Amino acid sequence: MFKALDRPHYDTLQLNRSKSKMTQGPQARQVSTLADLAAVTLNWHSAKLEDGMQDIPRHLLPHILKLAILNDQAWAVITLIANWPFQTLRFSDILNTEEAEVFEDEMAGINYFVLDGLTGRTKACKLTCLDFTNIILHTSLVRQMIQAWPLLSLTKSKLKPKTLAKTVAKTAGLDQVKLSFEIIPKILAERLDHDVIRFATSRIKLPREIIDGDIITDSLAPFVVLKGQNAETLEVYLFYPQTLEVYLSYPQTLEVYLFSPQTLEGLSLQQLEEGILWLVIDDLCRFTRLTALDLQDCNIYLQEGKTRARTSTRARLSNTLKCLTSLRRLNLASNYLVGCLGEILDAVQNPLQFLGIRSCDLDQSDLSSLEQSKHAASIRELNISKLCHFSLFGSDNLTPSDVLKMVKHFPNVTVLNLAQNHLTDSGMGDFLQTLPKLTSLKGLDLSGNNLQLDSHLSLARACAHIPVMQWLRLSSVDRLNLDEFLENLNFGNQEMEGKIMNAMKELGREDISVNILPPSVAIMVDLVDFFD
Secondary structure, eight states: OOOTTOOOOGGGOOSOHHHHHHHHOOOOOOOOOHHHHHHHHHHTOHHHHHHHTTTSOGGGHHHHHHHHHHTTOHHHHHHHHHTOOSSEEEGGGTSOTTGGGGGGOTTOTHHHHHHHHHHTOOTTOOOOEEEOTTOOOOHHHHHHHHHHHHHHTOOGGGGOHHHHHHHHHHHTTOOSSHIIIIIHHHHHHHHHOOTTOEEETTEEEOOHHHHTTOHHHHHHHHHHHHSOOOOTTOEEEOEESOOSOOEEEOOTTOOOOSOOGGGOOEEEOTTOOTTHHHHHGGGGGGOTTOOEEEOTTSOOBOOOSOSHHHHHHHHHHHHHHHHOTTOOEEEOOSOBOTTTHHHHHHHOOSOOSEEEOTTOBOOHHHHHHHHHSTTTTTOSEEEOTTOSOOOTTOOOOOOHHHHHHHGGGOTTOSEEEOTTSOOBGGGOHHHHHHGGGOTTOOEEEOTTSBOOHHHHHHHHHHHHTSTTOOEEEEEOOOOOOHHHHHHTTTTOOHHHHHHHHHHHHHTTOTTSEEEEEOHHHHHHTTTSOTTO
16 A cells, blocks of 8 residues: 555545545535636746736735646746745645645646756745645655755756766765776766756756656765765755655755755665665664665565574664664565564564565564564554465465464554455455454455455455445456456456445445456466555
């Protein structure tokens, strides 16, 4: 459902948004005021808007920006941000929750309009704080913000390829070798030698292709995250590279161009190659305010035992987690942790809100450690999908029964992912009794399991008895003959969906959103990590 670096508010979480809109009925038509009509008209003429911003009453500008965003008036958004007369621009003060959904859409132009406005700031712009607090952002915007920031913060004199190459090499801890003397300057020179790069006073305007993540920004981003220097004039609350919330604040002089480790709140290190994590793990202790850490598929291989190598490896990870005293969200998915999960959980100081152990190699002792840990009562989202899988390392596989029995130990869980655990009809009895007792549960994912229609109906009825339940995901893998299967390959089993919705309706729970994955997805879940 959510990622480790997302920051959902579980108490107010709305997973059945479309259902809620359907049950609300038609909304009364909002009649535009004359002032709104005038503002929308003005927004279509960006040149006149820029000329008139000095004369428009300042208290009207946030509302004019809101109208520009809602009406997809690109040049107006860019012009307003580039000439913003206030020190702070906080989008959650301008847009309500529903209106702010435009930032979630990857195809929405607003993501690019904001960046264009930032890169095109004029002398009239007083903006020193861009605040996305409580706004759900699409990953692409956050990535572009982080990647573009080092270049946007440089003055013209610092953009000379040789000077910039020395900075990159020094910041990354590279030796003075051919890489820093020849290769990096050549790459930078090729990308910076672009006729659309223009300078205005101390600012720099970049072409879209660089902002979108070409080799310069892709090269700088890891250095920014792992080797960032202290910067007293720069405050950054970022999630890298994936986030829902970002709070950016930067100095008006734009002199500082590296993030301070003391201000980073979320860090994703997914899919590091073998051995890379252990090269940087000691540096992670510098991120003292880290609340979310994603170590999915980082080639972590921990083993029980008291040999020097095994003890040392476990100790390094444990010591790092102990240093992260603000950590609340941890993703360890797709790593080998057999017999060591308890030691890892003990090292985390704060009770965890999110824990992801999807596709980890674990044994029964690990599940027992999780059940008995201090985190069991505090976990709001638990991803224990794909734990019952074939292990290349030959460890003892967990059974579906082991996983289902564990669920009852998490009384406050709000989002639970049990996908791809080879669950069968015969093992669902006790779980169906446990389910209604999870009174905080809002979202349940049981897709990719070998459950037939009768079990799906029983699950739907059990979920209907949870007052706060909002969302259920299943797979249409019921018994079909070959012709029926091929016919429904990409569209799911409509008959199955209808029966489940009727079962919900009979219990007065039409508000629950049921997502049924088609067979084509169910076939591929063991080959591709569709859910991550």
